[in-house]
Amino acid sequence: MTAISRRMLAGLLGAAAFALTSAAAPPxxxxxxxxxxxxxxxxxxxWDQTARAMQTALQQAGLAASVQVQNIAGAGGTVGxxxxxxxxxxxxxxxxxxGQTLQGAIITHKSPVTLNDITPVARLVGEYEILFVPANSPIKSLGDLLAKLKSDPGSVSWGGGSIASTDHIVAGxxxxxxxxxxxxxxxxxxxxGGEALGAILGGHVTVGIGGYGEYQSLTTDGKARVLAITSEQRLPGVDIPTLREQGVDVAFFNWRGLMAPPGIRDADLKVLTDAVARMVASPAWKETMAKRKWTDLYQPAGEFAAFIKEDRAKMEGVLTDLGLAK
Known part of the structure; x- marks a missing residue:
C-alpha cells in the first residue's frame, strides 16, 4: 500500500468515525x-430572583443570545x-x-384568566419558608410568638407576599x-420581596414569612432572628429548627415553574423547552441552585401540566379550610 493510499484510508476512517459520533450525539x-x-x-x-437567575444561566450556557426580565406586579401575580x-x-x-402563590391568587381573586389559559414549559424549583423577626424584636423564639398569637391573634401581624400567597398560607x-x-x-x-423585607426589618410587622433562598442572608448578617423553617426536617448545614421539632405540625413546600403564551407554535415551544432542559443541566444553574438553597423540582412540560391540575385542586382545599376561598 502506497503512502498516498494509506493517507486516503486514514481520512476515510476519520470521516466515518465522525459521522457515527455525530449520528449518536443528541442534537x-x-x-x-x-x-x-x-x-x-x-x-x-x-419570581424575580428565579427570572434573573435564568437570565444569567441561559446566557452563560450560550442557550439564548438576549434575555430581558420584566416585572409586572399586582394582585398576587394575576395582573402580570x-x-x-x-x-x-x-x-x-x-x-x-x-408558582404556587399565583395559583392561590387566581383562586382567591376569582381571576377569569388561569394557568389553564397558558402553556406549561417546565416546573423548576421548590423552596421552604422561614419565619423571622428583626434582631431587636422582643420576640426571641417561636414559643414567644405563639404565646402572643394565642393570647391575642390580632396583635401578631404577619408580613409576607400577596393575599393567598404561600406566606399567607403558612401563617394560616x-x-x-x-x-x-x-x-x-x-x-x-x-x-x-423587597417591599416585604423593608416592612419586616423596619418593625412595621411582628414577624416575617418568606422563602429561605430569598432571605437566607438574614441567617448570617445579624439583621434578623430566624425562628423556624417549614421543612419536614432540618436541612443539611442549615442551623434553623423546623416548626415540627418545636411542636407545630406544619410542613410546607413552595414551587416555581415556567409558562409560555397561549397559542404558541409547537416548533417554538420545543425550542423553549429544550433550552430550559439544557439550562437545568448547566453548571451555572447548578451553582445558582446551591447558592440559593433551592430544591430541584424539574418536570418537563407534560408532567408539569398534570401537576398543575393536581396543585389547583389541593390549593382550593387548603384555601377553603383557611377561609380564604369559598
Missing part, C-alpha cells in the same frame, strides 16, 4: 435568539398573568415565571395547628 437544539422573562411581582421576590395572555399570545419569545396553617382560627390572623400583604 444541540436551536439557540433562543431573544427571550423576555416576565416576573409577575416587584423586584426582590422569588392577564397581560401575558393578552400581549404575548402565539409568541415564542416570552416566558412567565409562575400555623394558626390552625395551634388552635387559633386562621380567619383571625392579621396578615399584611406586600407585592414583592
Amino acid at each position: 444541540a437544539g436551536a439557540q433562543v435568539k431573544s427571550l423576555e422573562l416576565i416576573a409577575p411581582a416587584n423586584p426582590g421576590g422569588g 398573568l392577564a397581560q401575558f395572555v393578552t400581549s404575548k399570545k402565539r409568541r415564542g419569545d416570552a416566558i412567565l415565571v409562575a 396553617l400555623i394558626a390552625k395547628a395551634v388552635g387559633v382560627d386562621p380567619a383571625r390572623i392579621n396578615y399584611i400583604a406586600h407585592s414583592g
